[in-house]
Amino acid sequence: xxxxxxxxxxDKFSEMGxxxxxxxxxxxxxxxxxxxxxxALTKREKSLVGLAVAHTVQxxxxxxxxxxQCLETGANLxxxxxxxxxxxxxxxxxxxxxxVQCRNIVQKLSMA
Amino acid sequence: xxxxxxxxERHLDLRxxxxxxxxxxxxxxxxxxxxHCHVDAxxxxxxxxxxxxxxxxxxxxxxxxxxxxxxxxxxxPELHGEFRRFVREARSLGKHVLVRHNFTVTLDPHPxxxxxxxxxxxxxxxxxxxxxxxxxxxxxxxxDAQRGQGVFAKSIASMRRLNSLGYGKEGTGLLLNLVYNPVxxxxxxxxxxxxxxxxxxxxxxxxxxxxxxYVITNMPINRFKHFLERAEILDQYMTKLVRAFNPxxxxxxxxxxxxxxxxxxxxxxxxxxxxLAWRVNHGAPHTIWDFDFEKLMARSIVFGSHCYGCTAGxxxxxxxxxx
Numbered sequence: 001x002x003x004x005x006x007x008x009x010x011d012k013f014s015e016m017g018x019x020x021x022x023x024x025x026x027x028x029x030x031x032x033x034x035x036x037x038x039x040a041l042t043k044r045e046k047s048l049v050g051l052a053v054a055h056t057v058q059x060x061x062x063x064x065x066x067x068x069q070c071l072e073t074g075a076n077l078x079x080x081x082x083x084x085x086x087x088x089x090x091x092x093x094x095x096x097x098x099x100v101q102c103r104n105i106v107q108k109l110s111m112a
Numbered sequence: 113x114x115x116x117x118x119x120x121e122r123h124l125d126l127r128x129x130x131x132x133x134x135x136x137x138x139x140x141x142x143x144x145x146x147x148h149c150h151v152d153a154x155x156x157x158x159x160x161x162x163x164x165x166x167x168x169x170x171x172x173x174x175x176x177x178x179x180x181x182x183x184x185x186x187x188x189p190e191l192h193g194e195f196r197r198f199v200r201e202a203r204s205l206g207k208h209v210l211v212r213h214n215f216t217v218t219l220d221p222h223p224x225x226x227x228x229x230x231x232x233x234x235x236x237x238x239x240x241x242x243x244x245x246x247x248x249x250x251x252x253x254x255x256d257a258q259r260g261q262g263v264f265a266k267s268i269a270s271m272r273r274l275n276s277l278g279y280g281k282e283g284t285g286l287l288l289n290l291v292y293n294p295v296x297x298x299x300x301x302x303x304x305x306x307x308x309x310x311x312x313x314x315x316x317x318x319x320x321x322x323x324x325x326y327v328i329t330n331m332p333i334n335r336f337k338h339f340l341e342r343a344e345i346l347d348q349y350m351t352k353l354v355r356a357f358n359p360x361x362x363x364x365x366x367x368x369x370x371x372x373x374x375x376x377x378x379x380x381x382x383x384x385x386x387x388l389a390w391r392v393n394h395g396a397p398h399t400i401w402d403f404d405f406e407k408l409m410a411r412s413i414v415f416g417s418h419c420y421g422c423t424a425g426x427x428x429x430x431x432x433x434x435x
Contacts, residue, residue: 042305071294074301074309076254 009062045075051080052087113354115419122359126368128409131176133370134162135183135383136169138192140375143220146246146259150334150387155223161375166194169402170201171415178406183370185212187385190232191222203239210242210287210306215270216263233270237277242287244326245271248295250313257294271320278320288321293328297340297349299356299425300327303433329353329428331384331421353420364434367413373400381413384421390414399403 017024035046047069053063070080119126139160142153164429173179181280188210189195202209218232236243247267255264271288274280280288290310294300307325314320330336332349340346367381371392376402380386389396396411427434 043302044305068298071296071298072301074306076249076251 004012005060007061010065013041013061044072044075048075048083052083055084056087056091068108071078113350113417113420115415115417118357118420119415122362124359124362126365126413126415127139128411128413129269129368130413131179131371131405131408133181133183133366134169134173134179134373135185135370136174136189136198137375137383137386138166138184138186138189138195138198138343139433140187141191142187142214143191143217143223144188144214144260144263147207147257147339150331150336151187151388152334158239159189159375160192161194161377163194165375165400167378168196168377168403170198170205172400172403173205173207174401178405179207181208181210183210183212190217190229191224196235199235199239199241202242209239210240210244211236213243214259215245215247215267218270218272218273219266230285233273233277233279234382240285240432242289243274243279244289244291246291246293247271247310248293250310250317253256254295258427268320268326271314271322272318275321288320290325291293291328292325292372297330297345297352300329303327303426315352318371326425326432327428329421329424331418333384333418335432336388348418350417353424356424357420358413358423358425358427361425361434362423364427365419365421365422366434367422371408377401379403379408380385381411383424385414385416388416388418390416 001078014024035050039046041049047066050062051066051070054066067080070078137151137247140151140157141155141160141427142149142151142157143155145154165232172425173182177427184195184198186192189253190213191400199209199211209217213232213236218229219228221227222229233240245267246256252264255267256262271280274288277286278284279286292300292306300306303325306327310325313324314322332340332353337346340349367385370382372380372383374380374386374387378386378398379392379396380390381392385391391414392408392411393414394412396408397404422428422434
């Protein structure tokens with residue numbers, strides 16, 4: 001079976017603007033402003049946020065792109081790995097904290 | 113991926129602007145064998161410039177007031193037997209001399225003679241030489257991964273000695289500039305930002321100072337190209353360089369203001385063309401023996417696909433970013 005993800009498909013990303021160019025142009029402008037320009041966050045900080053989110057959404061294109069962007073903004077592997085741990089921990093914490101809902105329901109339904 | 117076609121499409125005409133710098137490669141002998149080295153230099157290399165060629169370079173400097181700077185490189189140029197005479201005589205001609213100095217050469221014994229090189233920092237100070245040194249990163253792990261085990265610790269010790277003589281300190285006039293290049297197949301970060309981080313980290317963690325930091329893009333030639341081929345990422349890296357082509361960086365490429373001299377006296381537009389054995393072309397004299405300033409100024413620079421390395425992003429040169 002052919003793989004769903006091919007790295008060369010990233011080059012076809014702009015095809016998403018073929019039928020709705022007005023939406024694509026707005027997306028690109030917003031994306032560039034949000035991720036690639038210096039603001040209250042440095043470009044490196046934005047790259048580390050992008051890397052962390054890429055791991056949360058588990059997008060191989062984003063992981064590839066933001067890994068390279070982190071390196072090219074001077075981040076080192078310690079910082080990148082730490083960012084991934086942050087995202088994984090928050091994600092794990094989000095699962096755990098929903099356990100409270102489970103426990104609330106158990107409490108409500110139980111006679112004991 | 114034709115570099116000259118890219119220039120034509122952007123209406124860029126990169127002719128020589130000057131020959132302010134004579135960059136001389138004294139040979140391929142080095143005490144280190146770094147993974148990224150585009151010269152393929154190392155302790156086993158024996159190619160070296162002759163005494164006659166050193167004398168001829170000095171004659172060219174004497175006859176060419178337009179050449180302001182002698183830029184000595186290698187290998188480790190300090191390992192050449194004529195190094196100190198070359199520097200002294202160039203300085204006596206009033207030329208600015210900069211040495212591409214790997215920090216460890218001061219602490220390692222000479223690979224051929226076994227003699228100590230620990231006189232170097234004092235010699236640099238005595239001659240007012242500008243020191244330019246590679247330090248891939250401000251941490252041991254990344255530095256040693258690229259340049260060999262123990263290189264970071266030695267570099268810090270050597271830098272400390274230069275600092276103690278006044279190098280890298282404001283107001284002394286003794287310039288110590290660092291060179292950063294990525295430890296892999298990616299573009300360097302912003303020169304301004306990484307310089308600030310190097311200054312902060314080296315100061316906080318080691319109490320060290322330096323003047324400026326130049327970022328250099330790894331060139332897809334020789335040892336680094338072999339790495340890209342082995343990792344099967346040469347096309348990916350070249351695509352990255354081509355996509356990052358920056359016309360402003362192209363305008364400032366170093367080949368427009370320098371001539372590179374090989375250890376055998378051949379002339380090149382830059383150090384990278386030298387390593388590819390692409391000598392100056394289009395009617396320009398090919399060696400130091402028939403060096404002619406006006407003819408060299410009238411030459412057309414020889415370009416190739418590796419030139420995308422100098423024009424990507426903020427640009428790259430022996431003096432760092434160009435845009």
